[in-house]
Amino acid sequence: MQDVIIIGGSFAGLTAAMQLGRARRQVTVLDTGLNRNRYAEHAHNIFGFDGTPPGDLLKAARAQVAQYPTVKQVSGRAIGISGEPDNFIVTTAEGETISGRRIILSYGIVDEFPAIPGFAESWGKTVIHCPFCHGYEVAGTRWGLLYSSPMSLHGPVLYANWTDDITLILDGNDIIDEERSKLEKRGVRIVDGKLASIQHDGGRISGVTMEDGSQIGLEALYAHPRNRPSADLHLQLGLETKETPTGIMLAIGDMQATSKPGIFAAGDLTTGMHSVTFANNSGSLAAMGALQSMMV
Ligand SMILES: Cc1cc2nc3c(=O)[nH]c(=O)nc-3n(C[C@H](O)[C@H](O)[C@H](O)COP(=O)(O)OP(=O)(O)OC[C@H]3O[C@@H](n4cnc5c(N)ncnc54)[C@H](O)[C@@H]3O)c2cc1C
Structure with a gap:
């Protein structure tokens, strides 16, 4: 049984993973490697790393998270989720089943390009x-x-x-x-x-x-194309959502808690303000929220 299963291991998810790893919690991070800013040559406005290619930022973060022995990084796509606090079950497209006490959804959003040549x-x-x-x-x-x-x-x-x-x-x-x-x-x-x-x-x-x-x-x-969440797990869970001018986001409360107990969310999925720094911030809050909810 994992303490926390993190679905989406990019800027939000890996920040949460590091924080939970440092708290010596058992964590599995599932990730499909498609961070939203992968089209950009350089990422900007990032404290200490302005102008670094997004892939380099993530490579460094993955290597740092790998130093924490209680955190497992798994390359895989979560396709199913069920259960309740202290016993959530996540299934993956690769046929794995993982159980965890808490969930952090950080699977980001996908931009839907208009069919305009160029x-x-x-x-x-x-x-x-x-x-x-x-x-x-x-x-x-x-x-x-x-x-x-x-x-x-x-x-x-x-x-x-x-x-x-x-x-x-x-x-x-x-x-x-x-x-x-x-x-x-x-x-x-x-x-x-x-x-x-x-x-x-x-x-x-x-x-x-x-x-x-x-x-x-x-x-x-x-341009601000329509976007949609990268996965439908929030639909499977019946989580509340909110409309934004370009898509939907998950409704969240204090410490990135979603509308269902035991499930937290972070990153672009949870805000209309999309940036690496905001994703780091909300990932950190979600980790803290999940941790606090287990300390009762
Ligand atoms: C073109 C572009 C350029 C940008 N440039 C900048 C910039 O210079 N500076 C800046 O601060 N921000 C920039 N942004 C915004 C930034 O990319 C996002 O705010 C940030 O990536 C959000 O991080 P995230 O962790 O929420 O989501 P993402 O980085 O999108 O990561 C989501 C992760 O979840 C994974 N995933 C999805 N579904 C599943 C599933 N079912 N199971 C497992 N894993 C899954 C994906 O593969 C991905 O790795 C840019 C955005 C775009 C579109």
């Missing part, structure tokens, strides 16, 4: 979602923002920290006249049509082509 190829390079992660490298250049929800209208205000050349591509959506004139007063160009394709060279974009054939020169395009 989008997937440039994702994480110059088609990006977060200026704090990748904006500095393209500061002062021509930025586009692909509208996806009313939240997109906050983008140009934020992006003004990095560039004064911003084009909002509405992609067939409409915005009210008041919003339109506010943005235009800020110097934002607004393009109404639908995006047809992205021109790029190895993921470095040079512009986009609209459905009417017009072209816009850009060095960066911000």
Whole structure:
């Protein structure tokens, strides 16, 4: 019987694993190795490791976690979960069955790329979602923002920290006249049509082509595709969820507790604010929550 089974061994899950390993708890971490930022060459805005490739960060973390003999890192995909506190059962696609007293769900989310030629190829390079992660490298250049929800209208205000050349591509959506004139007063160009394709060279974009054939020169395009949790275990457990502008997240309370006793969650699954640092923070809290709940 494991004390804690962690499902998803990336930034959130490995942080939780290290904390529990240092508390000498028996832990199994299941992971399929598909961290969300694997498309990016470098990870930024990370204390002490700014600019390090994401894979290098995870490799170092896995090696450090491996120093704790009570933590087992297993390459495998959790597909089933049942039971109750002190006796949860997790099954894997590889045919393993693991029982544990507590569960931490940290399996992250998957971005669903639109079928726009050039989008997937440039994702994480110059088609990006977060200026704090990748904006500095393209500061002062021509930025586009692909509208996806009313939240997109906050983008140009934020992006003004990095560039004064911003084009909002509405992609067939409409915005009210008041919003339109506010943005235009800020110097934002607004393009109404639908995006047809992205021109790029190895993921470095040079512009986009609209459905009417017009072209816009850009060095960066911000986009916020819909996302979904990477697994359906929260559905199997009937956990409460919350809507965000781009997908759903698990509803969590104090110490990352989900709506079911004994089950904690961390990382991108539990917040609309997606970053390595937030994932580390919530992973650490979830570990503490699981630990405290076993100390009664
Ligand atoms: C393109 C891009 C670039 C980014 N750049 C930055 C950056 O520069 N700086 C920054 O701070 N943030 C960045 N982010 C955000 C960052 O990637 C996420 O916030 C972070 O990865 C979240 O960590 P996580 O542990 O919650 O999830 P993830 O890192 O996505 O890890 C989830 C893990 O769970 C595993 N998994 C999924 N399903 C199962 C299952 N059923 N069983 C077992 N394992 C499973 C996956 O394989 C994966 O290893 C970027 C995001 C993107 C999309």
